[in-house]
Amino acid sequence: MITTRFAPSPTGYLHLGHAHAALVAWRRARQAGGRFLLRIEDIDATRCRPDFAAAILEDLAWLGLDWDGEVRVQSAHLPEYRAVLDGLAGRGLLYPCFCTRADIARAATAPHGPEGPVYPGTCRHLSADERAARLAAGLPHALRMDMARACTAPLRFLEEGEGEVPCDPRAFGDVVLARKDAPASYHLCVTHDDALQGVTLVTRGIDLKPATAVHRLLQLLMGWPAPLYAHHGLLTDARGRRLAKRDGAPALRDLRAQGVSPEAVRAAAG
Numbered sequence: 001m002i003t004t005r006f007a008p009s010p011t012g013y014l015h016l017g018h019a020h021a022a023l024v025a026w027r028r029a030r031q032a033g034g035r036f037l038l039r040i041e042d043i044d045a046t047r048c049r050p051d052f053a054a055a056i057l058e059d060l061a062w063l064g065l066d067w068d069g070e071v072r073v074q075s076a077h078l079p080e081y082r083a084v085l086d087g088l089a090g091r092g093l094l095y096p097c098f099c100t101r102a103d104i105a106r107a108a109t110a111p112h113g114p115e116g117p118v119y120p121g122t123c124r125h126l127s128a129d130e131r132a133a134r135l136a137a138g139l140p141h142a143l144r145m146d147m148a149r150a151c152t153a154p155l156r157f158l159e160e161g162e163g164e165v166p167c168d169p170r171a172f173g174d175v176v177l178a179r180k181d182a183p184a185s186y187h188l189c190v191t192h193d194d195a196l197q198g199v200t201l202v203t204r205g206i207d208l209k210p211a212t213a214v215h216r217l218l219q220l221l222m223g224w225p226a227p228l229y230a231h232h233g234l235l236t237d238a239r240g241r242r243l244a245k246r247d248g249a250p251a252l253r254d255l256r257a258q259g260v261s262p263e264a265v266r267a268a269a270g
């Protein structure tokens with residue numbers, strides 16, 4: 001049985017681009033008699049808000065989408081992510097990083113990866129004593145994956161319509177798996193939850209396709225199953241720009257307030 005999911009981050013109100021992503025996942029599940037799950041990815045307390053999460057449920061219901069089982073809210077599961085981090089740390093695959101954004105920006109020689117400048121590994125080279133001293137002093141730190149240790153060969157993931165896609169998470173450098181200001185990163189939580197919830201088909205925007213390399217690595221390290229991926233195109237505005245709230249993409253609730261019907265929104269969201 002196929003299981004799909006829609007996993008928005010409640011950082012704003014849903015717009016047509018989100019409706020498209022939700023509809024793709026929902027239709028794939030319903031057409032196959034499978035399960036469609038809704039997950040709120042609210043691990044980043046600096047950007048997420050409970051009222052946006054509540055609005056997501058309301059907007060999806062208005063749109064006519066139903067989901068199976070309980071909504072999983074990531075912020076209610078922090079110990080589970082902590083346990084994964086502890087396991088990886090116990091295997092020597094993580095290290096604390098005390099660098100600030102400014103420190104990293106100053107390391108101007110850093111090459112660029114899919115998520116911006118690749119971390120130059122400054123804190124990877126700290127001596128054990130220095131690391132222990134900084135931890136004992138309670139200095140804020142992120143946890144980064146020691147990519148060279150964790151990943152010793154290129155990987156592949158299965159993309160619908162393409163087959164096995166070679167990928168190399170080393171292009172990301174030492175990715176952050178727990179932030180200074182958030183208990184776990186998107187990469188960790190999304191991969192953990194897809195495995196835990198038995199998601200067999202991950203549909204999501206093509207902008208997240210590069211990140212799949214990191215997710216595949218986590219799956220291998222943790223012994224989690226690899227779902228099939230189907231990355232879809234993003235809706236764009238009349239100028240060809242990806243729909244985004246900051247560029248004035250109308251929220252579903254604004255369309256609703258203007259009297260637009262759910263059927264019309266579903267047609268527009270495709």
Ligand code: GLU
Nearest residue numbers: 007008009041190204208
């Ligand atoms: N929470 C992510 C977002 O809102 C999507 C996660 C995913 O589909 O993998 O961008």
